[in-house]
Amino acid sequence: MTSRLYIEDLSNHIGEQVTLAGWLYNKRSSGKIRFLILRDGTGLVQGVLVKNNLAEEIFNKFDELTQESSFRMTGTVRKEERAPGGYEMDVQNVEIISIAKEYPISPKDHGVDFLMDRRHLWLRSSRQHAIMRVRHEIIRSIREFFDTRGFTLMDAPIFTPAACEGTSTLFETEYFDLGKAYLTQSGQLYGEAGAMAFGKTYVFGPTFRAEKSKTRRHLTEFWMVEPEVAFNDLNDNMDLAEALLQHIVANVLKNRMPELTSLERNTAFLENVAKPLPRITYDEAVAILHKKGLPFEWGNDLGGTDETVISEEFDRPVMVHRYPSAIKAFYMKRDPENEKLALAVDVLAPEGYGEIIGGSQREDDYDLLLGRIKEHDLPQEAFDWYLDLRRYGSVPHSGFGLGVERTVSWICGLDHVRETIPFPRMIYRLTP
RNA sequence: UCCGCGGUAGCUCAAUGGUAGAGCACGUGACUGUUAAUCACGGGGUUGUAGGUUCGAGCCCUACCCGCGGAGCCA
Structure with missing residues (x-):
């Protein structure tokens, strides 16, 4: 197995182009700039997709990705004060592995019994x-x-x-x-x-x-x-x-x-x-x-x-x-x-x-x-x-x-x- | 087993005995820095089950089912 890169190791790769694999934690969009939040088990990192910098085909993968879909994200690591983990990725490529069906646990309130069933x-x-x-x-x-x-x-x-x-x-x-x-x-x-x-x-x-x-x-x-x-x-x-x-x-x-x-x-x-x-x-x-x-x-x-x-x-x-x-x-x-x-x-x-x-x-x-x-x-x-x-x-x-x-x-x-x-x-x- | 609280949209919750609603999620659209993004529009319901009272029940009454918290027992 080739050594795999995890989000917790990003601090050693600032300025490098890396590929991370994980699941979509959440996503946000503001028109020509879009944000994918990747979860890989060691942390969360936000990927930034800018329309003018990307092929349309890659930019539009944002639309396909649903919460908890699995995918790979390739991009350049950057220190970012505004990000919760301190780092962010300027995305160059997105490779979808599996599109998740509608995920039952949304980012808002849930009761304990509902969550325990899942x-x-x-x-x-x-x-x-x-x-x-x-x-x-x-x-x-x-x-x-x-x-x-x-x-x-x-x-x-x-x-x-x-x-x-x-x-x-x-x-x-x-x-x-x-x-x-x-x-x-x-x-x-x-x-x-x-x-x-x-x-x-x-x-x-x-x-x-x-x-x-x-x-x-x-x-x-x-x-x-x-x-x-x-x-x-x-x-x-x-x-x-x-x-x-x-x-x-x-x-x-x-x-x-x-x-x-x-x-x-x-x-x-x-x-x-x-x-x-x-x-x-x-x-x-x-x-x-x-x-x-x-x-x-x-x-x-x-x-x-x-x-x-x-x-x-x-x-x-x-x-x-x-x-x-x-x-x-x-x-x-x-x-x-x-x-x-x-x-x-x-x-x-x-x-x-x-x-x-x-x-x-x-x-x-x-x-x-x-x-x-x-x-x-x-x-x-x-x-x-x-x-x-x-x-x-x-x-x-x-x-x-x-x-x-x-x-x-x-x-x-x-x-x-x-x-x-x-x-x-x-x-x-x-x-x- | 006992005591208390609860069960309404996929989720979290509203709703004097008088037309079942909101936020989130989902779908469509807008937006070049969002942090549970925001804004507009849209679809979405056997109100836990079975009876009863009433002109009319999500709401009142009875029984049952399920869940939560506490007691007992223990780590």
Whole structure:
């Protein structure tokens, strides 16, 4: 393949004649001068067609081109202060590749449902483009963070024989002659096996929840990264979560500022992530709620509104740790200083974005873990392999899960997670 | 599952119970610097579905369908 020129590289080709290939984003005309706006996936550039400088046949290709038609445009690159990207092309030739039928997404207002039905086309728009690029930067940063710190990627299976935590509603399917299988809701238990084998591991993959959650924070299929580290206690775990968030946000600010700007994201809260993240206990969180006059009862889990109220007290993500063990998963270790508490931590994003990280120190004692499994009425044989991790050289260990879509939503300042993933899956949406 | 809001042109939305409209998109024309270009003209409707009230229903009533937001659950 010959090296192809993209719009993002135009700054190195000022004064040269080049050919770009892409799609028609929009066009404008003013009689004897016409403008074609080409989109090639890396940016937009305006081509200028002047009637007196062009063969009539080329000038008239303007009339044939419809929105999103594919074509090649050859011309001379010129710096142009008035152009949004800073560059413009004086067009010498236009080669039509395919004329698009009437494009359903016009440059004006559309409702979300209409756009979601055409998600495969909506992804071409500049706003979705910006979000996807930030998502990519976040995922790239996550991998970079762990890969440069000696973590081994150890992905967990999607098909699982039983509920990981026994609480959520799972998607169920027939699995040959072996009965029912379930789509995973978390790779964590497998991650723990990985940590006992490799010391530091992370699981990174899709997870599935069949609950009929109907809010701006929920998808039925979402991506989660779950590091797990042998010998880490809760404090180590919080240090790791803090460093990961700081790495992600710093990279997005460094590499995706144009995208954040086009999303009109106020980056003040993001800049604050570089500072140490506040850590408060569940008790202190409850005190904040009471101070604000909310009728919150100790022992309950924090609801969406509670999380928002707590996060409003801080100008960056806040870590809430040591929750009542009764409301947390069976595998979380109890606080040796207070048996009513679990060594759990949630990270709440600011501005009401809610929980983006949930994690804990794991129970490493065989007898206590077995007792929890029984207390939660979980099928013991399904967890036999998991108990092996406590039979053979058990050590303290910790980990957490970071929800990718909620993180993207927060960093981009979106009002719904459905725009953070290319093809969202929600209770009422399975297509496209 | 519960609570609230909504469904009118391809899209976004108007319309005291009294002739269904605008902007955008599309088509035709004008314009040599447009930035969601502008201007003129034009085609475009089973008002979510089924009933009911009324001289007359997009509007009022009943049921249902679909969507959105929130609660619960969670990342």
